[in-house]
Structure formats: C-alpha cells, structure tokens
Amino acid sequence: MTEEGTAVVRAVRGRPRSAAADRAIIGAVLRLLERGIGVGALSIEGIAREAGVGKATVYRRWPGKDELLLDVMRALDEPPPEVRGRSVREDLVEILEGLRRKGLAKRDSALLRTMMSHFHSHPRLWQEYHDTVIRARRETLHAVLRRGVAEGEIRADLDVELLGELFVGPMLSRALLHEWRELPEGLSEQIVDGVLDGARPRG
Amino acid sequence: MTEEGTAVVRAVRGRPRSAAADRAIIGAVLRLLERGIGVGALSIEGIAREAGVGKATVYRRWPGKDELLLDVMRALDEPPPEVRGRSVREDLVEILEGLRRKGLAKRDSALLRTMMSHFHSHPRLWQEYHDTVIRARRETLHAVLRRGVAEGEIRADLDVELLGELFVGPMLSRALLHEWRELPEGLSEQIVDGVLDGARPRG
DNA sequence: ACGATACGAGACGGATCCGTATCGTAAGCG
DNA sequence: CGCTTACGATACGGATCCGTCTCGTATCGT
Numbered sequence: 233m234t235e236e237g238t239a240v241v242r243a244v245r246g247r248p249r250s251a252a253a254d255r256a257i258i259g260a261v262l263r264l265l266e267r268g269i270g271v272g273a274l275s276i277e278g279i280a281r282e283a284g285v286g287k288a289t290v291y292r293r294w295p296g297k298d299e300l301l302l303d304v305m306r307a308l309d310e311p312p313p314e315v316r317g318r319s320v321r322e323d324l325v326e327i328l329e330g331l332r333r334k335g336l337a338k339r340d341s342a343l344l345r346t347m348m349s350h351f352h353s354h355p356r357l358w359q360e361y362h363d364t365v366i367r368a369r370r371e372t373l374h375a376v377l378r379r380g381v382a383e384g385e386i387r388a389d390l391d392v393e394l395l396g397e398l399f400v401g402p403m404l405s406r407a408l409l410h411e412w413r414e415l416p417e418g419l420s421e422q423i424v425d426g427v428l429d430g431a432r433p434r435g
Numbered sequence: 436m437t438e439e440g441t442a443v444v445r446a447v448r449g450r451p452r453s454a455a456a457d458r459a460i461i462g463a464v465l466r467l468l469e470r471g472i473g474v475g476a477l478s479i480e481g482i483a484r485e486a487g488v489g490k491a492t493v494y495r496r497w498p499g500k501d502e503l504l505l506d507v508m509r510a511l512d513e514p515p516p517e518v519r520g521r522s523v524r525e526d527l528v529e530i531l532e533g534l535r536r537k538g539l540a541k542r543d544s545a546l547l548r549t550m551m552s553h554f555h556s557h558p559r560l561w562q563e564y565h566d567t568v569i570r571a572r573r574e575t576l577h578a579v580l581r582r583g584v585a586e587g588e589i590r591a592d593l594d595v596e597l598l599g600e601l602f603v604g605p606m607l608s609r610a611l612l613h614e615w616r617e618l619p620e621g622l623s624e625q626i627v628d629g630v631l632d633g634a635r636p637r638g
Numbered sequence: 639a640c641g642a643t644a645c646g647a648g649a650c651g652g653a654t655c656c657g658t659a660t661c662g663t664a665a666g667c668g
Numbered sequence: 669c670g671c672t673t674a675c676g677a678t679a680c681g682g683a684t685c686c687g688t689c690t691c692g693t694a695t696c697g698t
Contacts, residue, residue: 246673247665253675268556272476277655286676291657345552348612352548353471366612387636390629394605398629401605402597408611409551409569426593426601430633433590449643450695456645480685489646494687 249293256283257290261304266342271301271350298357305357305364308343312369320380321424327373328403328420335407335415345408373400398427452496459486460493464507469545474504474553501560508567511546515572523583524627530576531606531623538610538618548611576603601630 260283264274274297280287294300313330315323334340351358373396380386386395402423406415463486467477477500483490497503516533518526537543554561576599583589589598605626609618 270473270475272473275655349548349552350473386634394625395634397605401608402600404608405604422597428633428635430631431589431598432631448697478685
C-alpha cells in the first residue's frame with residue numbers, strides 16, 4: 233500500500249505497521265461499497281468504524297479517500313484467466329463465463345457500478361481502475377479474436393475492437409442494468425453463438 | 436409532481452405553487468448529477484442552493500430525496516421515437532443512433548450511471564426508473580425484431596430478448612464504461628451489420 | 639380590499655464528518 | 669532492558685446537512 237512513497241520516510245525502528253489493519257480497512261471499504269453506500273457517502277470515519285480501527289490508523293496510511301480507493305482497486309487486481317481451449321469459440325465462451333461469474337459476485341458488480349458513476353468526474357481514478365482491472369481482460373479477449381481471425385474462425389474484415397464489443401457488450405449490459413437477478417446458466421454460449429452466427433437467417 | 440397526492444389536501448385558495456420553482460428544482464438536481472455529484476452526496480440544502488430556492492420550497496413538494504428523484508426521472512420520460520423505415524436493418528440503426536445520441540448527452544449518461552450505482556440498493560427507485568425510461572424503448576426494439584422475424588430478415592430460432600441484447604449491449608457498454616470520448620459516427624451501422632452478419636466468415 | 643397560501647432567506651438544535659491531537663497501551667529493535 | 673513507532677479510542681473546533689420554524693413579501697381567489 234503506497235509502499236515506495238512511505239518507505240523512504242518511515243524509520244525502521246518502532247512497532248511496524250499492522251498488515252491486519254491494512255486488510256481490515258480495505259475489506260471494510262469493499263463491504264461498504266457492496267452495501268451500496270456510494271463513494272460520495274463513504275466517510276473515513278465510517279470506514280474506520282466498519283474496520284474496527286482508529287481513524288488515525290487510516291490517515292497514517294492514506295492522505296484521503298481517493299488514495300485509499302486507488303489501493304482498494306489495486307487489491308482487486310487478479311490476472312485474467314488463461315484461455316486456450318480447443319477452439320476460439322470455446323475460449324470466447326470461457327471469457328464470457330468469467331464475466332458472468334464476476335457479475336454474480338456482488339462485490340465486483342457493485343464496485344464496477346460505483347466506479348462508473350463516481351469516477352466519471354475523477355478521470356485519474358478511472359484511469360487507474362481501467363489499467364488495473366479492465367485492460368488486461370480486454371487484451372486477453374483481443375488476443376483470442378486475433379487468433380480466430382488468423383485461423384479462419386472469425387471474419388477478417390471487422391475491427392477487433394468492434395468484435396470484442398459485440399461479444400462482451402451483451403453480457404455487461406445484462407449484468408449492469410437489467411434486473412439484478414442471477415444471469416442464467418447458458419447465457420455465455422447463447423451470446424457467443426448468436427454473435428458468431430449472426431442475426432440474419434443463413435443460406 | 437406528486438399531483439394526485441397533494442391535490443386532495445391543498446386548498447384552492449391562496450398563492451398557487453410556482454411551476455417555475457418545480458422546474459428550477461428538477462433542473463438543479465439534473466445539473467448536480469451531471470456534474471458527478473452522486474445521489475449519496477446530494478443534499479436538499481445543496482439542491483435548493485443550486486436552484487436558487489428556499490429549502491422549504493423543496494420540502495413543501497417532496498418529503499425526501501427519494502421522492503424528488505422519482506419525479507426527476509419522470510421528467511425525463513420521452514416517448515421512444517417512432518421507427519418504421521424501409522427495412523428492419525434501417526430501424527435497428529435508427530434505434531441505436533438514438534442510444535448513441537443519448538449517450539453523448541452528458542445528462543442522460545450521467546443519470547444512467549447514477550441510477551445504476553445508487554438504485555442497486557433501492558429496488559423501488561430502480562423499478563420506477565426501469566418502468567419510466569427503459570421499458571418503452573425496450574419494447575420498441577422488440578417490436579422491430581419481431582417484425583424482422585416475421586418478414587424473414589431475422590432468424591426465427593433465437594429468443595427476441597437475447598437478440599435485443601446483442602444489438603443494444605455493445606452500444607451500452609461503449610457509452611457506459613469505456614473512455615468517455617464521443618462515440619464515433621458510424622458506430623450504429625457497424626454494430627447492426629456486425630450482429631446481422633455474424634462474426635463467422637460466411638460462405 | 640382581504641384572507642390564504644407560497645415565496646426566498648435564514649435561524650435553530652441536532653447529527654455527522656472532517657483532519658488533528660492526545661491519551662494509555664502494544665509491539666517491534668538493539 | 670529502553671527506545672521508538674503503531675495501535676484503538678476519543679476529544680476537539682469547524683463544516684455541512686438535517687427537517688422545522690419564523691420572518692417579511694408576493695400573488696392568488698373572492
């Protein structure tokens with residue numbers, strides 16, 4: 233957590249920072265966001281209370297709410313899953329399944345919603361979220377699509393960017409703005425096959 | 436604004452409610468949300484200040500923030516555009532163009548983001564937003580798709596629900612969670628044609 | 639004209655949060 | 669051991685908002 237920044241200044245003597253407190257604070261923020269609190273209504277006081285921690289323990293680590301949120305996002309950084317199935321179609325289904333499962337995880341979907349609404353007016357935070365969480369998955373998907381184009385499974389005359397959107401967009405819009413019931417089981421296959429085959433009747 | 440509720444009680448004598456104040460208040464809320472304020476951070480005091488109105492004038496009309504927000508949403512209720520072009524493809528492009536233009540209107544996209552993140556934990560408000568803003572457009576789209584199925588322009592073996600998602604999802608995910616640059620001019624056609632033709636090479 | 643109600647402005651006590659400071663205690667290092 | 673820093677708790681003055689209330693004025697029906 234802001235390691236380099238503080239390591240220069242902090243003396244090595246005395247009682248060391250508690251890693252448990254770090255976890256408690258970040259966990260508290262996630263819990264509050266999950267609960268639908270919203271960044272604007274997040275208070276350091278409330279976070280410390282939820283974490284069972286003194287306010288000073290928060291301020292000792294982060295100068296303010298935005299910096300804390302940056303580290304909350306970094307804490308979510310999981311590498312995107314390796315996909316290399318028997319076919320491009322299989323890989324696409326796999327990627328969408330990952331999104332679907334993430335969409336079901338209240339934590340992630342609440343976080344995404346929060347990021348989108350709050351960070352619209354905080355470009356620096358959005359940039360960080362994008363770089364941390366979104367970009368890697370996006371590039372995994374694009375790699376699969378390029379492989380599909382190379383192997384003849386995917387049309388070569390469409391922009392990879394657009395192709396990615398066609399596959400991911402339907403899943404995201406379902407997860408984000410439809411009723412928040414669980415996304416049905418076979419949805420990933422339906423989307424992948426629908427986009428692959430197209431909406432027009434074939435031959 | 437909550438007409439029926441108050442009309443019963445309010446006497447007809449005395450100075451009437453100012454419609455200008457209604458508009459000022461609702462406009463103020465929209466302006467604040469546009470600015471990225473976030474429902475959690477919205478205060479009646481701030482709204483009244485932004486509207487150039489006394490707090491009592493707000494409380495005279497609405498008992499609280501949630502009820503005010505309901506009327507803000509109702510104020511946005513425009514009937515979805517009539518579409519009946521020369522082809523189903525044309526209608527689909529038209530519908531997506533409408534979404535794209537709305538996505539460009541800061542007002543609407545900021546509002547949608549806000550609704551999504553806040554109303555996740557306020558099902559009643561979401562329900563209202565859904566019924567007011569989303570459902571009509573959704574049914575317009577589904578009607579076009581059903582017409583396409585009937586006329587043979589659209590595959591008959593796919594769920595209309597899923598088909599709609601395939602067309603609308605990509606536009607929404609672009610408007611909602613990618614960089615907030617303007618959506619490019621030809622995007623609607625690209626999406627419609629991409630989904631119609633499919634991602635797999637033909638013939 | 640007159641009575642009734644709405645208006646903008648703002649005072650009010652209570653609540654919450656801000657960021658800082660000060661407790662007594664805990665936990666490392668030499 | 670003694671030194672140093674972190675810990676949870678809590679107090680502090682200042683800020684903002686809550687929802688209600690009271691001003692003096694404005695604008696309607698009668």
